[in-house]
Amino acid sequence: MNDSLKPIVIAGGGFTGLFTALHLRQQKCSRPVVLIDTQWRFIFQSLLYELLTSEVTVTPP
Numbered sequence: 001m002n003d004s005l006k007p008i009v010i011a012g013g014g015f016t017g018l019f020t021a022l023h024l025r026q027q028k029c030s031r032p033v034v035l036i037d038t039q040w041r042f043i044f045q046s047l048l049y050e051l052l053t054s055e056v057t058v059t060p061p
Helices: 015-026 045-052
Strands: 008-011 033-036
Touching: 008 015, 015 033
Parallel strands: 008 033
Antiparallel strands: none
């Protein structure tokens, strides 16, 4: 496989992992970026009402 096509894998979606993925995107990295995390770390508070009233459904991966 060509080295330029190998993905960059980021293990852990905490603040550092997310910042790294966003930074690579901003820098227009030519390689694919894969962010792997086992937890749901970021919850948008504005969606909690919709989730609790069943206006929105979330299915875990």
